[in-house]
Amino acid sequence: MASVLRLNDDDNVVIALRPLSQGEMVGKNGLTIAIRSAIPVGHKVAINRIPKGEPVIKFGQTIGYASEDIQPGEHVHVQNVIDPVKNWKDQHPLTRDERK
Amino acid sequence: MELEGYRRIGGKIGVRNHVLFLATVVCSNTIVRGIATAWSDVVGIENNAGCVALADDQKFNHDMLLGLARNPNVGAVVFVGLGCEQAPAKDLFRELEGEKPVAYVHIQEEGGTSKTLEKCHILAKQFIEEIRNKSKETFGMDELIIATKCGGSDWTTTIASNPAVGIVSDRVVQAGGTSLMGETAGWFGAEEALLRRVRNEQTKLDILRLLHGKYDESERRGTKIEEANPTPGNIAGGITTLAEKAMGTIKKSGESPIEGVLSIGEYPRHPGLWLMDNPGMDIGSISGMAGAGAQIILFTTGRGTPAGSPICPVIKISASPQGMKLMGENIDVDISDIITDGASIVSGADRIEIAIQKVIKGQLTRSELLGHREFIMPQMGVL
Numbered sequence: 122m123a124s125v126l127r128l129n130d131d132d133n134v135v136i137a138l139r140p141l142s143q144g145e146m147v148g149k150n151g152l153t154i155a156i157r158s159a160i161p162v163g164h165k166v167a168i169n170r171i172p173k174g175e176p177v178i179k180f181g182q183t184i185g186y187a188s189e190d191i192q193p194g195e196h197v198h199v200q201n202v203i204d205p206v207k208n209w210k211d212q213h214p215l216t217r218d219e220r221k
Numbered sequence: 222m223e224l225e226g227y228r229r230i231g232g233k234i235g236v237r238n239h240v241l242f243l244a245t246v247v248c249s250n251t252i253v254r255g256i257a258t259a260w261s262d263v264v265g266i267e268n269n270a271g272c273v274a275l276a277d278d279q280k281f282n283h284d285m286l287l288g289l290a291r292n293p294n295v296g297a298v299v300f301v302g303l304g305c306e307q308a309p310a311k312d313l314f315r316e317l318e319g320e321k322p323v324a325y326v327h328i329q330e331e332g333g334t335s336k337t338l339e340k341c342h343i344l345a346k347q348f349i350e351e352i353r354n355k356s357k358e359t360f361g362m363d364e365l366i367i368a369t370k371c372g373g374s375d376w377t378t379t380i381a382s383n384p385a386v387g388i389v390s391d392r393v394v395q396a397g398g399t400s401l402m403g404e405t406a407g408w409f410g411a412e413e414a415l416l417r418r419v420r421n422e423q424t425k426l427d428i429l430r431l432l433h434g435k436y437d438e439s440e441r442r443g444t445k446i447e448e449a450n451p452t453p454g455n456i457a458g459g460i461t462t463l464a465e466k467a468m469g470t471i472k473k474s475g476e477s478p479i480e481g482v483l484s485i486g487e488y489p490r491h492p493g494l495w496l497m498d499n500p501g502m503d504i505g506s507i508s509g510m511a512g513a514g515a516q517i518i519l520f521t522t523g524r525g526t527p528a529g530s531p532i533c534p535v536i537k538i539s540a541s542p543q544g545m546k547l548m549g550e551n552i553d554v555d556i557s558d559i560i561t562d563g564a565s566i567v568s569g570a571d572r573i574e575i576a577i578q579k580v581i582k583g584q585l586t587r588s589e590l591l592g593h594r595e596f597i598m599p600q601m602g603v604l
Binding site: 123126128136137138161162163164165177179180182183184185197198199202204205206207208209210213215219220 | 375376377380381384409410412414426429430432433436445446447456458459461462463464465468469472559560561562563
């Protein structure tokens with residue numbers, strides 16, 4: 122049984138397919154990472170270093186930005202990721218004319 | 222894929238051949254239920270709305286009723302009205318006349334419940350006889366109209382079953398067919414990814430207008446979209462941001478270009494991938510898809526759900542080992558080996574495609590087999 126799933130070649134995170142324990146080595150196809158803390162199933166693990174401010178990439182898409190330096194094997198979640206959507210409406214403005 | 226279906230007047234092709242009794246207003250529901258219960262070859266759609274509605278809901282009701290009646294899976298239809306509702310059965314009958322066998326009754330004109338039931342039994346028998354021997358003809362994927370939906374989602378939906386359905390959606394579109402994706406509120410956070418795929422500027426504007434409308438309505442009722450999402454349950458399940466949640470949701474639409482945005486009850490104007498405005502709530506969403514002419518609905522689920530439709534086969538797909546264990550009875554396609562054995566997402570898509578072929582050939586989906594024929598008329602103010 123595979124331990125993690127990488128959804129896109131551009132991704133810098135993988136998804137835990139089962140609960141992962143601290144210190145465990147996981148991966149396949151030449152990609153091996155040491156898990157730094159317990160990872161619940163379905164959660165994300167960094168496979169590269171993600172410097173503070175850089176995008177977290179899943180599905181080949183930016184899903185957020187690192188709020189601190191993230192090391193390979195680290196749990197990537199709300200504690201170290203910034204949600205880019207702060208005020209949706211201001212970030213996606215429509216002019217008065219466009220609103221119809 | 223070579224498929225078989227029922228060719229309708231006007232050229233559209235259906236994968237089922239239903240006799241439909243359709244309540245144009247809530248007042249007609251008892252009649253529709255009575256007929257659908259009495260005749261195994263009749264499906265009934267009861268209406269939760271249809272009168273004293275504001276203009277937008279009034280339009281949804283009219284367009285949905287017509288859209289459901291026009292669905293190519295419906296071989297014949299009887300509109301059952303009271304007689305004083307906002308979209309009178311007689312008017313809908315006139316709009317549909319000539320397209321397929323169609324009739325209407327008004328309870329007030331027939332003279333009450335008993336006499337209306339009596340007339341409806343006669344109509345049911347007549348229409349069943351009229352369409353039951355209709356022969357099937359072959360058609361290709363270019364005439365296929367699928368719609369994609371996810372519900373009862375968990376962490377496996379966004380990473381395995383939605384991407385697998387996305388591949389199927391792309392294959393249908395590449396073969397010249399049509400794919401529909403709804404759940405408007407699920408696009409918040411993935412709008413950039415959708416806007417990059419539009420065919421024209423108008424579609425871009427249509428998407429943003431729809432989202433602004435939903436945002437404002439939601440805020441007026443006390444909820445800011447970005448504050449309510451991701452939910453605590455999402456976060457516990459591993460979803461970190463709204464963008465991540467939305468990206469997982471829209472994976473069902475694959476990567477094809479977006480032709481345009483359809484409103485409730487509106488049919489796609491040509492093949493390709495279309496977005497449709499419809500509720501996130503499962504039954505409202507698949508009801509909207511049936512009302513937009515979908516032949517088949519691909520429904521991904523993690524936790525499992527029994528949801529079905531009166532007129533569209535709903536193919537339930539799950540990649541969740543837990544969901545399969547608990548709710549396997551309600552799932553048509555088990556692709557949980559993507560999670561447990563490292564099976565590829567493409568292999569999941571292949572199995573979904575095989576299921577589509579079987580269901581079109583006549584195999585009943587689990588929801589059809591188990592009698593799930595839920596319906597709800599989409600209304601404003603429901604996300």
